[in-house]
Amino acid sequence: MRGAPSKPKAELMAVAAEPAADTPLDIGELADLLGYSMKRAQLKVFDHFLRVMAPLHLTPAQFSVLLLLERNPGRNQTEVANTLGILRPNFVAMLDSLEAREFCVRKRSSSDRRSHVLMLTEKGKATLARAKKLVAGKHEARLSEVLGEDNRVALVQMLAKIAREL
Amino acid sequence: MRGAPSKPKAELMAVAAEPAADTPLDIGELADLLGYSMKRAQLKVFDHFLRVMAPLHLTPAQFSVLLLLERNPGRNQTEVANTLGILRPNFVAMLDSLEAREFCVRKRSSSDRRSHVLMLTEKGKATLARAKKLVAGKHEARLSEVLGEDNRVALVQMLAKIAREL
DNA sequence: TATTGTTATACTCTATAACTATA
DNA sequence: TATAGTTATAGAGTATAACAATA
Numbered sequence: 056m057r058g059a060p061s062k063p064k065a066e067l068m069a070v071a072a073e074p075a076a077d078t079p080l081d082i083g084e085l086a087d088l089l090g091y092s093m094k095r096a097q098l099k100v101f102d103h104f105l106r107v108m109a110p111l112h113l114t115p116a117q118f119s120v121l122l123l124l125e126r127n128p129g130r131n132q133t134e135v136a137n138t139l140g141i142l143r144p145n146f147v148a149m150l151d152s153l154e155a156r157e158f159c160v161r162k163r164s165s166s167d168r169r170s171h172v173l174m175l176t177e178k179g180k181a182t183l184a185r186a187k188k189l190v191a192g193k194h195e196a197r198l199s200e201v202l203g204e205d206n207r208v209a210l211v212q213m214l215a216k217i218a219r220e221l
Numbered sequence: 222m223r224g225a226p227s228k229p230k231a232e233l234m235a236v237a238a239e240p241a242a243d244t245p246l247d248i249g250e251l252a253d254l255l256g257y258s259m260k261r262a263q264l265k266v267f268d269h270f271l272r273v274m275a276p277l278h279l280t281p282a283q284f285s286v287l288l289l290l291e292r293n294p295g296r297n298q299t300e301v302a303n304t305l306g307i308l309r310p311n312f313v314a315m316l317d318s319l320e321a322r323e324f325c326v327r328k329r330s331s332s333d334r335r336s337h338v339l340m341l342t343e344k345g346k347a348t349l350a351r352a353k354k355l356v357a358g359k360h361e362a363r364l365s366e367v368l369g370e371d372n373r374v375a376l377v378q379m380l381a382k383i384a385r386e387l
Numbered sequence: 388t389a390t391t392g393t394t395a396t397a398c399t400c401t402a403t404a405a406c407t408a409t410a
Numbered sequence: 411t412a413t414a415g416t417t418a419t420a421g422a423g424t425a426t427a428a429c430a431a432t433a
Binding site: 083096115187202209215216217 | 376
């Protein structure tokens, strides 16, 4: 389909001719706009992540929370949410869901009874271990395949620099 | 603030000590996750775009539509929306807003009365010209300043490759 | 008085079904 | 019957105000 440009209709008489339908649009300067390529690429990357992670039903945001809890056990909700750029009110439902799936627990802090100390459960640790293997073996590996490993690393460095310095 | 780590409270007796509050969390493996850096960077880039474009009140999505209409006059809503990855139903309100601001017009196609042919108005062209100057002079220029011009170009190429091939 | 977790709420984006008018 | 534009609607994601418990 879409092979031969068969045009049975006579269009010779078209006056202020409308453009050749069927032809892909020219994105022009959009191709050089960093924000445009970044948004399109980001959607693809998250979509690929979700497909790879489908067996574990973890979103990128959930995975990032589990990673952070593993590396920083005993922190409170405000600290974790802030680190990830999540607003505290929006972090509540997210934690509810992770706690309902028994990946982590909230515990009243003994030193400050206002705050909840967060920790992974054994189930959370096990799930995170499986998730990491999927991400490394199927997700990041695919990105290295597309870009080349050196470029993938360079790309992450540039993105981190933008996030830090822009 | 946050200069000297003044710790008046005696914490020597803490048994299963909670982590040193006040210390930034360790993002660990998150720093190497492409999707994570890309999301954080993308938010920063769009935020910067919005600040630069504040005098014209144009979002990245609106700017991309105007660019596409300029380069591809006479296309219909489905074609433009598809090219930008916008769903047709969601494109309606967006066009309503751009048309209300007199940046573009919908015209019934003479060859297919179902479709609307889209074109920039003179006001739309003039606004787009101003927008392009802001983007080139203040937005992309800032990104080149942060990354270096060669790296900025290389970055766009890698992002485009991901959008195409992942 | 200030902070933690929380609720309520609102606004934007995104996604799907279904209608209408044309083809 | 199929397609273009549209409406309605629902779900994420994100943002702010305010309250109870605690500091």
